[in-house]
Amino acid sequence: MRRPLLALTLAFGLPAGAAIWQGGDLSRFFAARASSGDLLQGCTDVPEAVALATELRDRALRIERYMEALETRKAEIAAAEATLRARAGELRQQKSGLQSRRNGASQAVREDIDRLIAVYDQMKPAEAAAVLTNLPPDFAAEILMRVQPETGARIIAAVEPRQAALLTAQMGARSARND
Template identity: 75%
Template sequence: MRSSVLPVLALAFTLPAGLALWQSQDLSRLFAAVAGPSDLLQGCGDVPEAVALAEELRDRALRIERYMESIDARKAEIAEAEATLRARLAELKARKGSIQSRRDGATDAVRSDIERLVAVYDQMKPAEAAAVLTNLPADFAAEILIRVRPETGARIIASVEPRQAALLTAQMGARSVRKQ
């Protein structure tokens, strides 16, 4: 018995719904809101609670609208600030690249100058090089002695008075330790 009732009930419910859909020309009308915002109070103007509720809903809608406008304005401000920051970042990256290239060029120039200076000291007689090095600052003299050929450096240190030779050797050792 149960199995024969279900198809009959299904037909009883779907037939009127299908008929209503077939007769209606605009299907969106079936699913649209029954009353528009202006029609909310139609027939209820004399009920104070309904009037108060309608005013509250209108006020809330206005506040939400203003809030959404402020959000849109903030989105625009954030987008503008982001574009400004991106432009500034690109500018700073370009500057960094140019500074780095200048620094590399200056470092290369200093290295070539030091190499030439070391070549000069390599060509000098040890006694003459020792006389000049003792008048230079100890750290600069140690730098030159480290870079000259080892046999030339040994002869120059041997030509320097013992106290100055000890100071230069200590500077050379300290420089080697700092590099590690």
């Protein structure tokens, strides 16, 4: 009784150990061994040997199915990674497009402000003062901060003293916020 069990152990154990040692694929080893017709040759009368052979065959089939499932999962993960990489590339392109549009819009706003400042630089101080007193104080202060210093000084001089004090305070508050 021990001899057939020992024979089966040696028949499976030594080649399996060699396959593990060499980094081989055990599922193919067990599948090949389990499908051979001479697995139980001379041992069919030993119930333990038959049970062990059946269990080994079942284990080999489970291992084979598990390996197939792993390969399927690897393929799914690779496909998901490819999809994520493609989506990340699309998002980067969209981000750069948004940034370039935003930069273009900012440039257009700067150009508009520069034209507006140039208009106020060309106006007579009394006329510019009359227009600025009708604007919101923060906007008027912004314009005064950007015109030429001499022009800004003449415009403030032409503004009513209370309004000039308010504009000057707004200009100072803006400078303090930017620091």
